[in-house]
Amino acid sequence: MHENLDELKDLDVEMYIVSNDSPDEQLELYNQLNEVFGQSLPFxxxxxxxxxxxxxxxxxxxxxxxxxxxxxxGKVIFNTKNDHWGEQFEHTVEKIKKEYNSLK
Structure with missing residues (x-):
């Protein structure tokens, strides 16, 4: 999560965190993200x-x-494997917006 997640609010998309963690682990992470950043995404x-x-x-x-x-x-538009997507959030936002705008 990043405090600039609001930069994606103008997109008409639903955002989720997908993981194979147990529901209890997901709830713990959701609460930690919400506490640290003041927001989280649904898992x-x-x-x-x-x-x-x-x-x-x-x-x-x-x-x-x-x-x-x-x-x-249900068609996959793109995927990006990047361990540092959050640290490179400006680039992440640019790529997401570019891909989103290509759908129009």
Whole structure:
């Protein structure tokens, strides 16, 4: 999470964190993110890595860190594997907005 997550609010998208963590682990992380940053995103539980695999983000038995986008028809628009996407948030926002605008 990043304090500039609001930079994506002008996009008509639903944002989620997808992980194979247990619901209890996800709740703990959600609460930590909310406490540190004043906000968090909803988590999607994917214990079998099915959505993560569909997104092209599966790395054997774990998920790559990164981000991606699925359109309203369920088509993967893009994915980006990047352990440092949060530290490079300005670049992350630019890429997401570019991909989003290419849908119009």
């Amino acid at each position: 999607v539980s994917d214990p079998e890595l099915e959505l993560i695999d569909f997104m092209g983000m599966k790395n054997v038995d774990v998920a790559y860190r990164g981000y991606g986008m699925i359109d309203e028809d």
